[in-house]
Amino acid sequence: MPPSPGRSGGNQPGRRNRRRRHRLRTVDETSAGGLVVNSTAGLAAIIGRVDRKGRLLWSLPKGHIEAGETPEETAVREVTEETGIIGRVVTAIGTIDYWFVAGNRRIHKTVHHYLLDAVGGELSDEDVEVTEVAWVPLRELDEVLAYADERRLVRRALTERGDGSAERFGVRPTRSTGTEPG
Numbered sequence: 001m002p003p004s005p006g007r008s009g010g011n012q013p014g015r016r017n018r019r020r021r022h023r024l025r026t027v028d029e030t031s032a033g034g035l036v037v038n039s040t041a042g043l044a045a046i047i048g049r050v051d052r053k054g055r056l057l058w059s060l061p062k063g064h065i066e067a068g069e070t071p072e073e074t075a076v077r078e079v080t081e082e083t084g085i086i087g088r089v090v091t092a093i094g095t096i097d098y099w100f101v102a103g104n105r106r107i108h109k110t111v112h113h114y115l116l117d118a119v120g121g122e123l124s125d126e127d128v129e130v131t132e133v134a135w136v137p138l139r140e141l142d143e144v145l146a147y148a149d150e151r152r153l154v155r156r157a158l159t160e161r162g163d164g165s166a167e168r169f170g171v172r173p174t175r176s177t178g179t180e181p182g
Contacts, residue, residue, distance in 0.1 A: 024106040032074035033062025034114035035154055036087040037138070044141055044154075045083040045123060048132035056131060057146035060154075062111050063129075071112040079116055083133045084124030087116030093157035096149045113150075115157050 036045045048056045061082035065074045072089045079087045097110045125133045136144050138158060145151045 026106045029109045030065050031062045032071040032112040033078045034075045034116050036079045036085050036116040036118050038118045042138050043135040045085045047082050047130045050131050058144050060150050075114040082127045082130050084121050085118050086121040088119050090115045094153045
């Protein structure tokens with residue numbers, strides 16, 4: 001009985017191996033940014049970017065750490081570049097890491113986030129990577145921010161701040177089971 005040509009290619013040894021799979025090169029990237037807050041007004045400056053599907057997604061400003069920069073310096077620079085607002089770092093609020101594919105690279109991104117007090121500047125969307133910028137009431141961030149991990153960071157940061165910001169501006173405390181969808 002002759003061999004079946006089935007999935008293995010029958011009597012053509014190595015046929016499956018001819019189709020070489022292109023392995024994606026894994027790259028680690030590190031960024032920093034954060035939540036810049038005008039505490040007296042109860043507002044946060046956030047950025048909007050259009051995704052591949054044409055949707056405007058709101059997020060915290062962030063960007064790559066440049067040579068010789070600390071994550072804190074990067075957070076201040078990126079917040080200023082992407083929103084026009086000058087911030088002063090108050091405290092670290094957490095790190096988020098995630099994976100994505102771009103071109104022929106599989107990227108592992110780590111983003112260090114900081115709480116910043118707005119100390120100057122004017123809201124501006126001049127950065128070419130940003131579609132829109134906005135001051136958003138702190139109590140609305142949970143509904144506006146596109147990414148669950150950023151929403152959790154914001155809730156935790158405002159709750160842990162200890163100055164009554166969370167209660168004063170209607171921010172719900174974080175109740176994480178660790179099983180929420182990303």
